Amino acid sequence: MSIKFAQKFLEKIVLHKIVECRYWKEHCFGLDTKTLLEKAMELDHIGGTYGGIRKPTNFLCLVTKMIELKIPKEITVEFIRNEDFKYVRALGAFYYRLIGEPIDIYIELEKLYSDFRRLKKLTDNGYSLIYVDEFIDELLHSESSCDTSLPRIPKRIRI
Amino acid sequence: MEFEFKFEQKIESENEIISYDSDSDSDSDDEKNSLFKNFKPIFKKKEERQQPSIEEIEKQEEEELRRKQERENERKIEVQKQVESLLEAEDLREKKGGEDENGNYQQENFFIDKDELFNQEEEKEKWKIRELLRIKKEKEEETSYKREQLEIKRRRKMNEEEKLKEDEKLEIGKFAKQKEKQKWAFLQVYRHKGVFFQDEDNPIIQRDISAPTERDIFDKSLLPKVLQVKNMGKKGRSKWTHLTDQDTTYLKDEKYSIQENNFLFPKSNKNDNLENQFKNQIENQKEKEKEEEEEKEKKKIQQKYLYNYRRGGDGNLEKPSKRKN
Numbered sequence: 001m002s003i004k005f006a007q008k009f010l011e012k013i014v015l016h017k018i019v020e021c022r023y024w025k026e027h028c029f030g031l032d033t034k035t036l037l038e039k040a041m042e043l044d045h046i047g048g049t050y051g052g053i054r055k056p057t058n059f060l061c062l063v064t065k066m067i068e069l070k071i072p073k074e075i076t077v078e079f080i081r082n083e084d085f086k087y088v089r090a091l092g093a094f095y096y097r098l099i100g101e102p103i104d105i106y107i108e109l110e111k112l113y114s115d116f117r118r119l120k121k122l123t124d125n126g127y128s129l130i131y132v133d134e135f136i137d138e139l140l141h142s143e144s145s146c147d148t149s150l151p152r153i154p155k156r157i158r159i
Numbered sequence: 160m161e162f163e164f165k166f167e168q169k170i171e172s173e174n175e176i177i178s179y180d181s182d183s184d185s186d187s188d189d190e191k192n193s194l195f196k197n198f199k200p201i202f203k204k205k206e207e208r209q210q211p212s213i214e215e216i217e218k219q220e221e222e223e224l225r226r227k228q229e230r231e232n233e234r235k236i237e238v239q240k241q242v243e244s245l246l247e248a249e250d251l252r253e254k255k256g257g258e259d260e261n262g263n264y265q266q267e268n269f270f271i272d273k274d275e276l277f278n279q280e281e282e283k284e285k286w287k288i289r290e291l292l293r294i295k296k297e298k299e300e301e302t303s304y305k306r307e308q309l310e311i312k313r314r315r316k317m318n319e320e321e322k323l324k325e326d327e328k329l330e331i332g333k334f335a336k337q338k339e340k341q342k343w344a345f346l347q348v349y350r351h352k353g354v355f356f357q358d359e360d361n362p363i364i365q366r367d368i369s370a371p372t373e374r375d376i377f378d379k380s381l382l383p384k385v386l387q388v389k390n391m392g393k394k395g396r397s398k399w400t401h402l403t404d405q406d407t408t409y410l411k412d413e414k415y416s417i418q419e420n421n422f423l424f425p426k427s428n429k430n431d432n433l434e435n436q437f438k439n440q441i442e443n444q445k446e447k448e449k450e451e452e453e454e455k456e457k458k459k460i461q462q463k464y465l466y467n468y469r470r471g472g473d474g475n476l477e478k479p480s481k482r483k484n
Contacts, residue, residue: 044272113293116286118272129272133289156297157304 006067009098010060010148014049018056018064027058028065033075036065040079043087046094046135047122048147057122059091060146066095073100080108086117090135094146097139102153105140112136346387346400347375 007015018024027039040062047057066076076099079092093109100108115132138145140156274282314322326332352368379387390396399405 113290116282116289117274118277120272131286131289133286133293137293155300155304157301 003064003068005070006064009067009151010064014054014056014060014147015064017049017054018061021056021061023058024056024061024064028061031065031069033069033071036062036069036071037079037088040088040091041085043091045120045122045127046087046090046130046146048145050122050124050126054147057146059087059094059122060148062091063095063098063146066091067098071095073104076100077108080112086115086119086132089115090119090132093136093139097150098148103159105153106156106159109136109140341369343369344371344375344379346379346389347371348389 003015003019010018031039039058043059043062045057046059048060049056073096076092076096079088080096082088089112093112096108097105113133113136115136117132119130119132119135120127121130121135135145139150140153142150143152144150317325323333327334330336350368357364387400388397389400
């Protein structure tokens with residue numbers, strides 16, 4: 001249960017900004033898996049950092065909290081499999097991509113290709129639209145997403 | 160004779176006044192200069208002198224008033240413009256989005272994520288296109304990967320000679336074509352191409368920079384040798400034309416030339432083939448062997464004489480034994 005563990009997955013500067021931001025201090029203090037789910041249900045956008053001072057989004061704060069709590073895979077799979085809350089699903093997918101093993105990542109995340117709901121993504125130029133399947137495609141194929149460099153996974157053909 | 164010193168303002172047109180007024184913000188030095196430009200001293204005799212009438216004074220006052228009003232009007236217009244631009248910026252900020260009291264990011268809903276508002280069938284068709292594109296991309300990756308594996312297998316079965324032959328055909332590896340070097344003019348100036356913005360389609364950026372310019376085109380080898388240097392006649396003038404001019408490795412003069420048997424810069428074998436080199440080496444070895452044999456014979460003869468001399472000219476070729484006392 002330490003913030004140092006999160007440094008394995010997030011960049012140092014981003015992590016520093018997360019720890020200093022208001023949402024982290026006000027809403028993420030002393031969260032539990034249950035209460036974290038409540039916060040995740042309130043989410044209304046995804047994204048990394050935004051604005052001139054590169055403020056971290058609530059989405060990224062919750063991801064760090066999940067890393068800090070070391071939420072097990074079985075629970076994140078439940079995050080991913082729920083169909084009512086798309087932002088909880090995105091949060092779970094992102095966390096699973098950071099922490100899971102390559103084969104499990106492909107098995108779990110490829111199911112979400114069939115989801116064509118809309119997500120709001122917060123970037124430097126304000127909001128933009130992204131579909132869930134596009135987000136999953138970004139997670140599986142690009143090296144970085146939401147201002148964090150994702151851990152390497154081999155290509156799908158080689159597994 | 161007494162003269163009165165008097166300044167009289169010299170005004171050519173109304174436009175000048177305005178420009179003079181608008182310059183009032185600039186430095187004091189500029190103001191003095193402009194004063195001297197606009198005033199001109201005129202000397203008058205005592206008889207011609209007369210005090211300005213009341214009407215003239217009134218006229219001057221009126222003019223000053225008019226100028227003041229003009230200045231104020233201009234200022235008002237400027238202020239209005241500034242306010243308008245500020246308001247526009249604020250509007251933009253509202254559209255772009257900002258933070259509310261709780262520190263959450265808020266923006267007018269240009270992008271709506273509520274799926275109930277959209278037609279599900281249209282959304283599904285959009286998704287179908289995306290999905291098909293994804294599948295296509297995946298298949299292409301698969302085929303390219305398989306092709307690569309096959310190529311690697313085929314290549315691993317081949318001999319080295321076969322590999323070389325194939326390389327020669329396809330011009331890969333050793334046989335890859337190198338770019339032909341451009342011939343530069345004698346003493347042409349080198350200009351470095353920048354690094355940034357090279358990807359642009361701008362025709363000016365993609366020009367050949369190493370081409371000779373007007374000053375490089377004419378034949379500089381016709382000049383006297385003193386003038387054949389960089390920056391002739393300037394402070395940064397150098398003594399040297401170029402490096403190869405100073406290079407003494409292949410010079411005929413014994414002082415500077417390197418020895419013939421130098422393995423770094425072999426002089427004699429410079430243009431020969433490998434076979435000739437081997438032949439030369441074999442011949443050299445034979446000559447050396449011959450010389451060694453001759454030397455051995457010479458030594459034998461010398462020793463003969465030595466023994467004979469020691470023995471006192473007996474003619475015996477055996478080695479002298481130790482004395483027996």
